[in-house]
Ligand SMILES: Nc1ncnc2c1ncn2[C@@H]1O[C@H](COP(=O)(O)OP(=O)(O)OP(=O)(O)O)[C@@H](O)[C@H]1O
């Protein structure tokens with residue numbers, strides 16, 4: 041009599057037919073992978089915004105013939121460009137690079153001492169763009185002061201970082217989709233094996249007038265429980281690994297996040313608890329479809 | 340109540356292989372009025388079980404029309420078919436008890452499916468088990484019961500929910516004469532209360548002891564209908 045109430049509730053014997061080992065373990069593995077993929081996607085997004093911002097705000101301004109008089113003829117070109125930059129609120133940290141730095145910058149292309157080649161070295165100013173809008177008008181403005189002045193931004197580099205991030209996120213999305221499909225397949229296989237083990241019982245229950253809704257609902261309830269538990273375990277197991285990866289990535293993420301205990305992107309803290317819920321939904325839906333499909337073979 | 344009009348049945352995977360696999364039932368027509376009782380007799384392999392399967396909605400006919408409890412079987416939805424099955428009690432020739440459940444739980448199954456409350460279930464199940472003389476074996480599993488005891492459990496399960504239609508396939512096959520007569524008392528009592536009954540059997544002694552109209556089937560054809 042010990043098990044009487046339990047057996048009454050579970051007359052399909054699903055506790056045995058849908059055991060509590062293999063399915064949850066496989067779902068836990070899927071959930072673990074999904075957690076890693078999500079963490080990768082979110083972390084790359086965080087780092088990318090940062091790097092992209094850094095790169096995009098970087099300005100390099102080349103002034104040819106820096107000592108020649110400017111358009112007004114009153115001052116050397118480099119000085120008047122520098123003075124103009126200083127008056128602009130959207131430009132910060134402007135600095136004239138020393139001739140040594142400029143030489144070092146171009147030596148990979150022109151050799152150790154470009155001056156020996158008799159090439160006129162341009163004056164180079166580095167600065168940071170802090171304006172909200174892109175620095176499109178900057179080039180023409182400076183050009184008026186000093187013909188031939190070139191403004192280069194980190195936009196190209198930034199767009200490369202953006203492309204890299206997009207491809208990383210596409211990979212993560214692909215992994216998530218594959219993991220979801222594999223999870224659905226695992227659930228379908230487990231459900232089919234449960235159906236096969238209980239074929240006699242289900243056939244009888246069906247003959248006694250059980251509704252498809254009831255039978256499918258019983259399977260789906262059990263599967264939901266198992267996938268929920270499995271995915272929760274997988275997500276929890278992923279936490280230390282994510283913390284470790286977060287610690288590895290910390291130097292790249294900048295000082296702001298080092299304070300974080302786990303050093304995980306905050307969005308992940310919301311996404312992780314979502315994993316078991318999504319897994320349970322996949323489990324429920326797959327079980328429902330599988331059982332209903334199978335029941336169709338009964339009269 | 341139960342009405343067959345030129346019903347044919349062909350199994351999709353015939354037991355007898357080859358092109359010449361015959362239909363299990365051929366052109367069956369008969370009618371059983373509400374509250375009626377019919378013996379279904381015929382030699383082994385004649386098609387008795389096949390005919391009963393059509394009545395309890397376990398097979399679809401290849402041809403012909405079947406009305407059960409006032410509904411045309413071919414026209415109902417899956418859901419309504421399930422609800423209709425709940426009003427039909429079936430004693431299977433091979434019992435079909437669930438091995439993992441006790442005698443009590445096996446008998447309670449139809450009532451649980453119909454979501455009756457446990458108090459009602461307890462009252463009805465213990466009463467019906469007393470009727471079939473198994474009130475002391477409530478907690479036995481089917482594999483702990485004799486063939487005759489299993490058969491009586493199967494009968495108890497078929498009648499516990501007071502079906503409008505009772506279909507019994509060889510319900511006395513494993514019973515001694517006294518048990519068989521006890522069972523027939525139970526079935527005729529139900530019949531008097533309004534349940535329509537069809538009983539398939541080889542046991543001509545039993546048929547003689549309980550006179551009622553007969554449906555005789557041979558080689559899938561109804562040769563005699565009263
Ligand atoms: N599921 C099945 N698939 C294929 N053929 C079947 C199936 N069930 C029965 N048959 C065939 O249909 C015919 C009628 O079988 P049925 O079981 O209806 O006979 P029966 O009159 O009940 O016999 P018995 O008295 O031995 O129970 C037989 O030839 C049998 O081989």
Ligand SMILES: [Mg+2]
Pocket residue numbers: 387388389432508
């Ligand atoms: Mg038979």
